[in-house]
Amino acid sequence: xxxxxxxxxxxxxxxxxxxxxxxxxxxxxxxxxxxxxxxxxxxxxxxxxxxxxxxxxxxxxxxxxxxxxxxxxxxxxxxxxxxxxxxxxxxxxxxxxxxxxxxxxxxxxxxxxxxxxxxxxxxxxxxxxxxxxxxxxxxxxxxxxxxxxxxxxxxxxxxxxxxxxxxxxxxxxxxxxxxxxxxxxxxxxxxxxxxxxxxxxxxxxxxxxxxxxxxxxxxxxxxxxxxxxxxxxxxxxxxxxxxxxxxxxxxxxxxxxxxxxxxxxxxxxxx
Amino acid sequence: xxxxxxxxxxxxxxxxxxxxxxxxxxxxxxxxxxxxxxxxxxxxxxxxxxxxxxxxxxxxxxxxxxxxxxxxxxxxxxxxxxxxxxxxxxxxxxxxxxxxxxxxxxxxxxxxxxxxxxxxxxxxxxxxxxxxxxxxxxxxxxxxxxxxxxxxxxxxxxxxxxxxxxxxxxxxxxxxxxxxxxxxxxxxxxxxxxxxxxxxxxxxxxxxxxxxxxxxxxxxxxxxxxxxxxxxxxxxxxxxxxxxxxxxxxxxxxxxxxxxxxxxxxxxxxxxxxxxxxxxxxxx
Numbered sequence: 001x002x003x004x005x006x007x008x009x010x011x012x013x014x015x016x017x018x019x020x021x022x023x024x025x026x027x028x029x030x031x032x033x034x035x036x037x038x039x040x041x042x043x044x045x046x047x048x049x050x051x052x053x054x055x056x057x058x059x060x061x062x063x064x065x066x067x068x069x070x071x072x073x074x075x076x077x078x079x080x081x082x083x084x085x086x087x088x089x090x091x092x093x094x095x096x097x098x099x100x101x102x103x104x105x106x107x108x109x110x111x112x113x114x115x116x117x118x119x120x121x122x123x124x125x126x127x128x129x130x131x132x133x134x135x136x137x138x139x140x141x142x143x144x145x146x147x148x149x150x151x152x153x154x155x156x157x158x159x160x161x162x163x164x165x166x167x168x169x170x171x172x173x174x175x176x177x178x179x180x181x182x183x184x185x186x187x188x189x190x191x192x193x194x195x196x197x198x199x200x201x202x203x204x205x206x207x208x209x210x211x212x213x214x215x216x217x218x219x220x221x222x223x224x225x226x227x228x229x230x231x232x233x234x235x236x237x238x239x240x241x242x243x244x245x246x247x248x249x250x251x252x253x254x255x256x257x258x259x260x261x262x263x264x265x266x267x268x269x270x271x
Numbered sequence: 272x273x274x275x276x277x278x279x280x281x282x283x284x285x286x287x288x289x290x291x292x293x294x295x296x297x298x299x300x301x302x303x304x305x306x307x308x309x310x311x312x313x314x315x316x317x318x319x320x321x322x323x324x325x326x327x328x329x330x331x332x333x334x335x336x337x338x339x340x341x342x343x344x345x346x347x348x349x350x351x352x353x354x355x356x357x358x359x360x361x362x363x364x365x366x367x368x369x370x371x372x373x374x375x376x377x378x379x380x381x382x383x384x385x386x387x388x389x390x391x392x393x394x395x396x397x398x399x400x401x402x403x404x405x406x407x408x409x410x411x412x413x414x415x416x417x418x419x420x421x422x423x424x425x426x427x428x429x430x431x432x433x434x435x436x437x438x439x440x441x442x443x444x445x446x447x448x449x450x451x452x453x454x455x456x457x458x459x460x461x462x463x464x465x466x467x468x469x470x471x472x473x474x475x476x477x478x479x480x481x482x483x484x485x486x487x488x489x490x491x492x493x494x495x496x497x498x499x500x501x502x503x504x505x506x507x508x509x510x511x512x513x514x515x516x517x518x519x520x521x522x523x524x525x526x527x528x529x530x531x532x533x534x535x536x537x538x539x540x541x542x543x544x545x546x547x548x549x550x551x552x553x554x555x
Contacts, residue, residue: 074441079369102447110445116438119461119552128456129446165552178442185446 025050025189025219026071031085033066033075033243040066042243044085048189048236053211053220055230055251058240059266064223067240068191071221072108073101090188106133109182109218111195115174117166117181122158125166125177129185148180152210172203179210190214192222196229208233227267231255239263305532309525317526322492327511329519332492334527337508339494341531343409344502345478348416349424352473355417356424357459357466363425364432365440365454378429384422390482392419397486410498412488419483420473427472431465432458439554464550471542475535481506505531 026048033041041063048054056064066075073094075081087094094104106129117125126145135141145162149155154176158169166177175195182190192211196204211220211233224230230237230251237254239247241262247254258264320333367374396415405411435458443453459466481504489501490511505527512524 069441072445074444077368077437077440077444079371102444102449105445106447108445110442112438112441114438116436116442117554118439118442118457119463119554121552132447132452167552167554181446191445 023050024048025090026221027086027088028071029086029088031067031070031083031087033063033070033081033083035080035082039243040081041070044243044245046238046245046248048219048221050219051215051217052235053215053222053233054236054238055234056221056223056238056240057225057227057230059225062240063243064225064240065193068193068221068223071189071191072105072110074110102132106185107187108189108191109179109185109187111175111178111182111190111192113194114198115171115178117169117174117177120166121163122166122169122177123162125181126184129181133185144184148184149177151183152176152180153206154180170203172199172206175199175203175207176210179207183214188219190218190220192220194223194225196224196226204229227255239266241266302532305525305528308522309527309529312519312522312526313529314526317523318530321494326492327515327520329517334503334505334508334523334530336492336494336503337505337527338530340409340488340491340502341478341505341534343495344412344416344484344488344504345474347409347413348420348477349470349474351413351417352421352424352477353470356421356428356473359421360425360428360432361454361458363429364435365450365458368437368440378426381422381426381429385426388482389419389480390485392483393486396483400487407487407489407501408499409488409495409502412484412502412504413498415483415487416477416480419480420477423476424469424473427469428462428466431462431469435461436554461553464546464548464553467545467549468542471538471545475538478534478538479506479531481510505534 024047026046028044028046028048031041031044032039044067056067058064066081069075070083071087071089071094073083075083083095085095089104089107092104094101097104118128120128123145126148127141130141130144135144146155146159149158154173157173158164158177161168166174169177175198179190179195190211196207199207208229211222214220215235222229222233234251237248237251238245239254246260247258247263254263255267258267314333316331317333318338319335320331321335322332323330326332363374363377367377392415396411396418399414400406400411439457439461440453443457448456484504484507488504488507490503490507491501492503493500495502509524509527509531512520512527515521515524
């Protein structure tokens with residue numbers, strides 16, 4: 001008699017989840033970004049694993065920010081940038097998407113170097129993305145605003161002045177507000193472009209701790225040139241130099257045992 | 272060497288002081304002349320009554336027709352300019368963000384339009400009026416003044432929008448906005464204070480311009496009830512009264528000038544007040 005293995009539903013689900021976790025959330029194939037003056041990114045091939053903090057490291061002008069902006073096609077705002085190649089987000093090439101671009105962008109929350117809250121109240125900043133998604137239920141929006149402000153540790157500081165302008169917050173609070181605003185649209189990825197460069201050490205530590213908590217549910221791609229920050233946060237380091245990926249891997253391998261001269265030099269004098 | 276530097280510093284300071292205070296002096300002198308001459312002839316009757324028979328020859332009445340007419344014409348023209356100007360300024364700054372050369376060409380053309388003398392707009396409006404089969408009327412005046420102030424409104428608003436950081440647009444796009452949503456919900460709100468200034472600047476130019484309405488709006492002693500009727504304006508009222516050989520009528524021209532100056536000052540103060548009020552949400 002032949003016996004077939006019996007799979008329970010839970011077990012099957014766990015297997016699917018495990019398989020899903022193994023597949024990269026972003027796969028970049030042959031990405032080139034150039035201007036008339038020259039190449040900014042040269043044939044980038046990179047797989048970004050799920051639920052990890054991936055740090056893009058490198059000196060100023062090496063293409064880290066351009067790479068980050070290529071992921072949600074903010075490069076579209078700059079005509080001088082010519083982009084080619086493939087950027088697969090969960091298997092869909094964002095560079096080929098046209099009508100669904102806003103929905104694709106909602107999968108990726110963005111934190112820029114300096115916080116840019118929208119020119120509305122604190123409440124409406126967090127509610128903005130939800131309204132774009134077509135959510136009109138006021139209770140649902142209020143719940144989401146509260147949940148996400150709590151998540152970034154801002155709720156207690158602003159709960160009595162939700163209708164105040166967002167620009168009345170300190171820079172550190174504004175950055176957390178921007179993070180809450182991004183989380184409200186339930187992204188899968190957080191793109192962070194030197195998000196602590198304008199912050200004081202206390203606000204920096206708050207953001208870093210938040211990232212550590214958030215990686216349970218999100219993939220975080222962090223651009224930084226602060227080595228210590230990379231050491232503190234990275235699960236995977238990508239070192240870039242003049243538009244190329246020079247080395248990538250686990251931070252212990254990359255930062256403690258660099259293979260290339262360029263990285264060795266960068267780790268010594270940061271240039 | 273040191274003495275020369277001190278002397279140079281003092282000279283530069285003196286020139287700056289003179290330049291700044293001469294501007295203030297000119298403004299105060301202008302206000303003094305207009306108000307000292309006009310207040311004598313200004314009365315409630317001047318403001319609240321229509322001209323009666325022979326008003327321009329020293330007869331009784333007032334300039335209510337010109338006050339209301341100017342208001343109708345400027346409001347109408349400003350509404351028309353906003354309908355055309357706001358989408359145009361947003362289009363230049365959001366939709367054309369990647370096309371710098373097109374943006375610059377449009378800006379250059381708008382600057383050229385801004386520089387064209389208003390009498391040319393008057394002549395153009397007159398030609399347009401004949402082509403459309405209109406006669407001198409409120410509508411023709413509105414169209415002509417709108418043509419005059421639209422470039423002013425667009426460029427003034429555009430200058431405000433230009434200062435908005437691209438990162439704010441990026442923040443909006445990354446939340447899933449389309450270009451139109453970004454333009455209306457983010458860029459417009461960020462530029463709202465500047466827009467109000469631009470709006471009132473354009474309104475002020477519209478209410479004070481005589482040449483553009485000379486051929487197109489006509490002139491009447493009545494308040495127009497329909498767009499098809501001619502309309503009196505304060506600048507033309509001043510012009511007609513100042514041209515009179517009768518001393519009393521010329522003095523009344525200054526009374527009309529007081530009213531017009533008051534409106535312009537009111538607009539200027541309102542612009543400051545409103546732009547400050549709406550600037551509270553601006554991200555700097």
